[in-house]
Amino acid sequence: MEVKVWSYLKEYETNKEEIIKAITDVLESGVLILGEKGRELERQYSKYIGTKYAVGCDNGTNAIVLALRALGVGEGDEVITVSNTAIPTVSAIVTTGAIPVFVDINPRTYLMDVTKLEAAITPKTKCIVPVHIFGQCVDMDPLFEVAKKHNLFVLEDVAQAQGAEYKGKKAGSMGNISTTSFYPTKILGTYGDGGMVNMNSKELHDKMKRLRFYGAETTYYAQEQGYNSRLDEIHASILLTKLPHIEEYINRRREIAAIYDRELADTSLILPFVEDYGKHAYYLYVIRHQKRDEIITKLKENNIFANISYPWPIHTMTGYQYLGYKEGDFPETEAAAKEILSLPMYPTLSNEEVMYVCEVIHKILNE
Numbered sequence: 001m002e003v004k005v006w007s008y009l010k011e012y013e014t015n016k017e018e019i020i021k022a023i024t025d026v027l028e029s030g031v032l033i034l035g036e037k038g039r040e041l042e043r044q045y046s047k048y049i050g051t052k053y054a055v056g057c058d059n060g061t062n063a064i065v066l067a068l069r070a071l072g073v074g075e076g077d078e079v080i081t082v083s084n085t086a087i088p089t090v091s092a093i094v095t096t097g098a099i100p101v102f103v104d105i106n107p108r109t110y111l112m113d114v115t116k117l118e119a120a121i122t123p124k125t126k127c128i129v130p131v132h133i134f135g136q137c138v139d140m141d142p143l144f145e146v147a148k149k150h151n152l153f154v155l156e157d158v159a160q161a162q163g164a165e166y167k168g169k170k171a172g173s174m175g176n177i178s179t180t181s182f183y184p185t186k187i188l189g190t191y192g193d194g195g196m197v198n199m200n201s202k203e204l205h206d207k208m209k210r211l212r213f214y215g216a217e218t219t220y221y222a223q224e225q226g227y228n229s230r231l232d233e234i235h236a237s238i239l240l241t242k243l244p245h246i247e248e249y250i251n252r253r254r255e256i257a258a259i260y261d262r263e264l265a266d267t268s269l270i271l272p273f274v275e276d277y278g279k280h281a282y283y284l285y286v287i288r289h290q291k292r293d294e295i296i297t298k299l300k301e302n303n304i305f306a307n308i309s310y311p312w313p314i315h316t317m318t319g320y321q322y323l324g325y326k327e328g329d330f331p332e333t334e335a336a337a338k339e340i341l342s343l344p345m346y347p348t349l350s351n352e353e354v355m356y357v358c359e360v361i362h363k364i365l366n367e
């Protein structure tokens with residue numbers, strides 16, 4: 001048996017007719033960009049997460065860049081986030097001209113340690129970007145307390161946590177603005193690139209619509225300096241076939257997580273820690289062990305493909321040395337990066353495949 005770390009093929013085979021129809025509908029409609037499919041997806045996705053407005057973008061990275069710009073973040077401003085995130089969270093901050101400032105993570109959840117936030121604030125701080133990593137929400141109440149006290153914006157990065165909840169609220173509905181990614185592996189992913197920005201403020205909505213369309217409200221006339229970051233109709237149409245099933249996808253992810261939890265409970269692995277303030281959407285099932293590299297190699301020998309998200313904290317990467325951080329600055333982030341691995345996790349995995357992964361892990365750990 002081979003268990004891939006992720007694959008869309010089974011999902012595509014099952015829903016082939018619906019997906020091809022979604023694409024054909026667009027091709028036959030005569031509208032490829034900024035049409036009814038995109039607007040309908042914006043309506044349905046905002047309704048799903050509980051915000052008033054949404055603006056579709058071409059990917060999750062540009063969604064962050066433009067959302068920050070909509071908030072007025074720019075040259076020389078400081079934006080606080082974590083080093084344990086996907087590169088785009090940080091590259092997007094840098095693209096606006098702002099300076100990313102990191103805080104360490106909680107070693108149990110791998111999420112931003114909000115008790116460390118206040119110490120990172122300076123007079124230049126303008127925004128906090130909590131990343132709901134691996135499918136679980138950051139502890140938002142204490143984060144908002146700090147944001148309020150220091151008059152800071154909050155941008156939620158929801159790329160890994162569509163459908164996750166914090167105290168009954170959906171990820172992406174709490175900050176001044178939030179962004180997500182529809183990259184294929186995501187909980188709600190398309191067959192290509194896509195992204196979305198959500199907000200409750202009409203002013204931010206109007207600004208975001210201009211920013212993703214060359215700064216224009218009317219074709220050929222720019223009200224402000226903008227960009228091109230439109231979600232195209234084909235991806236919106238594909239996403240419209242998938243959005244109604246998002247809760248099924250999350251429930252299946254939670255079922256798979258429950259099997260891993262049960263079957264791996266009596267091992268030396270550290271399993272995911274789930275905070276009781278919310279609902280984990282299990283974008284990834286991240287486990288931890290000192291012999292991480294050996295486990296990955298042996299899983300591979302048994303045709304099981306695990307992944308590491310992420311093997312290198314951003315502040316240790318060559319591309320980000322200029323920020324001036326050094327090894328040792330964020331000990332929990334650095335320790336986790338050396339020991340974590342993600343097991344295969346996607347709704348079309350069968351119970352047999354999940355059980356096979358558990359069986360092989362037992363064998364490896366008992367050798």
Ligand SMILES: Cc1ncc(COP(=O)(O)O)c(C=O)c1O
Pocket residue numbers: 059060061062085086088089131157159160180181182183193194195
């Ligand atoms: C936490 C996080 N933020 C941002 C992004 C960027 O999204 P995209 O790949 O659609 O640009 C991703 C996905 O790769 C991500 O995981």
